Amino acid sequence: MFSKHGSCSLSNVFRRGIGRPQLHRFHGANNVNVSPSISVNVETEGRGIELYDPEGRKHMIHSIWLRERTNNAEKIHAESRQRLFDVSDYVSSDGDIASGSRISDVSLTGSDLSVEYADGSSDCFDLKCILAELQDPNTLPTFISGKRGAFPMSLSTPKPHLWGSDLSGHFSIDMATHEHDEIVNSQGKMADFLNDLFRYGTALVKGTPTDRDVYERFLLKFGLLRDTNWGKWFQVMATSNKADSESDDGVSVADAAFTNLGIPFHTDGPYNRNPLQHQLLQCIKQSKQGGESQLSDGFAAARALQLHYPKQFDILTKTKLRFRYYDDNVDMFTVRPMIVTDDGGAINSVYYSGRVDASPSFENIEKATEFYYAKKLFTEHINEATRQISFKLEENDMLIFDNCRVLHGRSAFQDVEKEKQTASNPVESPSEKDHTTNNQVVDGVKLDSVSRFLRGCYMDSIDIRLRKYNRVLSATSRSYSTTTARVGFVQLDECTENDMEIISDLYSTATTGEKLAERSLALLKMLGSGSIDNPCHVDDGHLGANVDLLEHGLQTATRAFRDGQEDEVVVAALLHDIGELLSPSNHGEFAASLLRPFVSPKVSWMLQHHEVFQMYYYNHKMNPPGDRNIREVYKGTEDGKSTCAGVTVPGESYQFTVDFCEKYDQKSFDPNYSSM
Template sequence: MSVPNPYWLRDNCPCTECRDPRSGQKRFQINDLPDDLAATEATEDATGLTVLWSDGHRSHYPAGRDGAEEDGDHRTEHAKHLWQAADWARGLPEADWAAYLADPEEQIAVLAAVRRSGFVVLRGVPVAEGEVLAVARSFGYVRETNYGELFDVRVEAGATNLAFTDVAIAPHTDNPYRDPVPTLQLLHCLANEAVGGDSGLVDGFRAAALLRDQDPAAFDLLTRTPVPFRYRDRSADLTAEKPLIGLDPRGAIREVRFNNRSVSTLRGPVGAELDAFYAAYRAFAAITLRPELQLEFRLGPGDCLIFDNTRLLHARTAFEQAGRRHLQGCYADLDSLSSTLSVLRRNTAALDELEALFEGEGAAEYLGEAVTMAEHMLQAGALARAAGAPPALVAAALLHDVGHFHGSGLELMAGADNRHGETAAAWLSRYFPAAVTEPVRLHVEAKRYLCTAEPDYVDRLSPASVHTLALQGGPLTPEQAAAFAALPFGADAVTVRRWDEAAKDPAAPTPSFAEFRPLLLELMR
C-alpha cells in the first residue's frame, strides 16, 4: 500500500525510541533522518498501520490516529459558541466556587465554558481582598503587569485610567497596547452598592463574524491594517501595533483588539485608504454596540467573572459614587487554562478507563484466589485507607495489580512471569508521581524481600502467591535484600505488599472504585 510523505509519517512515529513516553517530545531532529528515507514495507490491519523504513526502523501507527494534534490551540472561532445576549436569557454560565474546588468534573465544566463561550461567573468566592488571585491560580498563573499582580477597580482621585472613575465604559478589550496581550481577565466583586455600575459583555468574535458576512471588504481591511495602541503614565509607556481583528494562518478569527481609548495616531494609510479604514472601523464599532449583542448583568459580592480578553469586549454602566463599588481584578492566560482543562480531561479519561477495567476484566478470578481481581485491589486500597496511609500509598495499594489486566495474570499462572509491577508502573507513570508508581513497580520485589527478611513470611503466603514466587525469581539473596531495603521507595513497597497479601478475603467489605476517584484525581494534578 502507498504511504503519505515519508518524512511527515516518520516525523510522527509514536514509538518510545522516537518520542519520550511521558512528554511526547521527539528524541530526534528532522535532519537526523536519511536523505533517501523511504517505506520499504507497509501493512495495515485492525490495529493500525505498520511501516518498515529503509533505515531499518519500524513504526506502528494505531488505528484512528492521523498524527494531527486535536483541535489546534483552541483559540480561533471554530468550535466556539458565538453568542448574542438572548442566548443567556435562562441564565449565565456559572458555578459555585466551593463545588468548583471540590469536584474536577465541575472544574472541567467551568474551564470549558470559558473556552467555548468566552466567560463564566463563579459564585460564592470569599469576599476578601486578594481572593481573585486564588481563582486565577486554581487553573493557571497570574499575569503581572504595570498595574501589579492585582488591581482595584474603584473610584480613585486623579485616576489615569477611565476604569478607575465612575463614568460609563464602552465595550472594549483590555491592554491592547501590550504584546502579548493578557488573554484572560478576572474581576471579583467585593462590594456593589452603587446605583448603576452594571457589567456588560459583547462577543467580539460574533461581532467580527457579522462584519465579515455583511461587509467582507471592511472585514478584510480590519484584519490587515496595523493599528497603533498606546498607554502611558508616570511609570509606564506601552505600545503595540496590531490589527483590530487578528486571524490565524488559515483565515479564522483568532483575536479582537478593540479599545478606542488606546488607539494612537494611525500611520500608513492615506487618502481613500484612510477613508476606507475609518469607515470599516466605525462599521465594526457600530456592530459591537447593537443592543442584541450587549449582555448586561450585575455582579454581587462574591461573584468572580472570568473572561477571554482576546475575544470578549467588556463594558460598564456609569454609577453614582454615593454607593460603594469595589472590584479587584487580575490577568491570566488562556494557555494555562487550556492546559489545565486538557490535563483534567485526560486524567478523567484515564480514570474512566481504569474504572471500566475494574468493572470488566476485574470481575474475573484473581490467580486462583477466593476473590476477583477487582475485589483484591479494592480491598488493598481499603486497607491502606483504614490504616491512615498517605494518599499516594492508598493509590499504590489500590492500583498495584493493574498490570494483570488484559489477560497478563493468566500468563503468570501459566508459568510465565508477566512483570506486572513494571507494566503497571509504566502505564501509571503517565498520570501519577513516583510516590505512587514506585511502590507499584517494586511490590513484587517486596514479596521476594520479605521472604528473605522474615523467614516465616513464606508460610503466610497463599498457595497462589507461593506458586508465583518461584516464577518471579524466588527469595532475594541477602545482598539483594540489603540493596532493596536501601531503595527510596523500598519501605513503601513492603507496606503495599503486606496489604496485597491481606486483601484476599471473600467476606471482607469491598468499596467501589468510585470512592477512590477524588483521591486519585487529586494525585494526578
C-alpha cells in the same frame, strides 16, 4: 422492571465510595471509530502509504512522518518520551527519502498498523491515533503525549459560540455560571467551567473566597497571574469622579475605570505587546444603584461585519492602529490591527479601545474615509442588542472573560457620598440596604468609604490548564477493555511514573460507580435460571427452593423498596446473597466486603451477620436441631452496644438485622410474588 431501578440505585450507592471525582465524557481523539472498511497500501515507490479512512477519504502518509511517531523503545527515551534520533537522518543528501527509510510492507490487523522499512526495521502504530491526527490538525502526536500508548490529545479549544440572533444565537451569563465550591473540588466541574469560558468567551463563578491568599490559590488551579503596569492585583473602586487611584505596588495610575463614570465597550491594555489574555473581576462590594457589568462579543461583531461588509472587514484586518499608554512610570506602545485573523482567515483577536488608539497616517483622504466608515460599522455591530449582555455582579461573584474577544464596559454608579445620602432615605427598599460590615477592611480598603469595589487581575496560560483537565477527561472516557494503552514493565519494580499514570487513569475508568454496578448485576444474574436473556448462569441456583437466588434477591429488594427503604438498603437486599455459591461458609461477609465502602456501618453489619440471624427461622428444624436463638450472641448490652470480634456494634444494628430478615429476607421464596 426492577433491573432499571436497581441499576440506578446501584450506581448511586457505588458512587459514594469512589475516591476520585466522577468526570464527564470529553469528545476527544480516543473516540475515533476504526472501521473494517479501512484499507492501506504502500505507495508505488515506497515513500509512504495510501490510507483510506472510514469515510472513504484518501490520505497519503509520508514514511518519515511515520518515523517521527515511532514508539520503538530503542528510538524513544522511556521517561521523557523524546526522540533519540533526528528525522533528517532519514533524508538523503539529494533531498529525497533515504533508501533505507522507504516502506517495504504495510499491514492492518484490527487497530494495529504494522509498517516495515527497507532497512529491516519496523513500527507498529495504533490506527486510532493515526486517524485522530489526520482528522484534526490540532491533535497532539502520540509520541509526545507524555506516556506510552496514550491517545493523542487535541489542542483545539471549544468552537466559539458567537452571540447574536444572526450567528450562534442567544447568550446569557446564566449559561456559563458555576459554583466555586464545585469547581475547586472536581476536575470535571473545573473542565466544564473552562470549556464554557472558551466557548462563550466569559464565565461567572459564584461564592469565591474574599481572603486574597485563598482566592489566589483557587486561581492558580486554572492559570497564571500576570504582572502588569497596574501590578499583579488592581482595585476598581471610586469615591468620586476623580480619576485617581493606586495599584497594590504603589503605582500611581489615572484611568476612567477608577471613577464612578459609565465606561463604554473596550479591550483592556491593547498597548501591551504581549496581549492581556483574560481579565478577572471579583466583586467585594457592589453599589446599590448602577454599576452593571456590560459585555459584548467582539468575535461575533467581527464575524457579522465579515458576512455583511467583507470589504470593510478586510480594511480593519489590514489597517494597523497605534495603541499607547503612559504615566509617570511607564510608556507602553504597540501597533496592531483592530481585528486579527489567523493564517486560515479565522478571527483570532479583537482590540477595540477608543481611549488609547490612534489611526495611522493614510496615503489619501479616500482611504481614511473608508477606514472610519469601516470602524463605524464595526462599532454598530458591537453595540447591536443581541450581541451584548448586562448584569449586576453580586458580592463574591467572579467574572472572567477573554480580553482579546469579549469587550467590556459598565454603567455609571453613585459615589459614596450620594450613597450615604440615599441610605438615610426612609423610603429605601429592604433589598437596597447595605449589609456590608461597618469598617470592614479588605486589601487595605475600608469598604464603608467606597460605593463599589472590585478586585481585579489578569491571567495567562488558561488554555494550558484547559488541556490538562480535558486530558484527564479524555483518559477517563476510554473503554478499559479496548484501550491500547499499555505499560512498559514486566515486573512491578521496573515501573515508571508514566506507567503508573496509565494504570491510574485506566483504574479510575474501570472503577466508576456505573461499572461497579454493571459487574455486580452481571454476577447476580449468574445466580438465575438460564434463558435467552441470561445465557450465563449456574445450574444449581435454586438450591431446592421454589425460586432461584436471583429471584430471591429481587424479591428481597422489592419488599425493601416497597417498604420505603433508602437506596443503600434496597441495594444491600438485592446483593445480600450474591456470594452464596462463591463463598458458602461466609457469604454474608462476601456481600459486606463488597458494599462496605459504599453503605453505612449499620447496613454493612447487617450484611455480614444476616446469615446467622436467618437461622432463627430454620436452625431448630435441622437434624440434629440447632439453636435458633444463636443471633442473641450479638445482642447489645444495657448501653445499647456490644463488642464482637473486636468491633463495637451500634445497638440499632442488631434490631435492624432482625427486622431485615423478618420483613424482607425470610419471606422472599415465593414463586407467586410479583418482584419488580
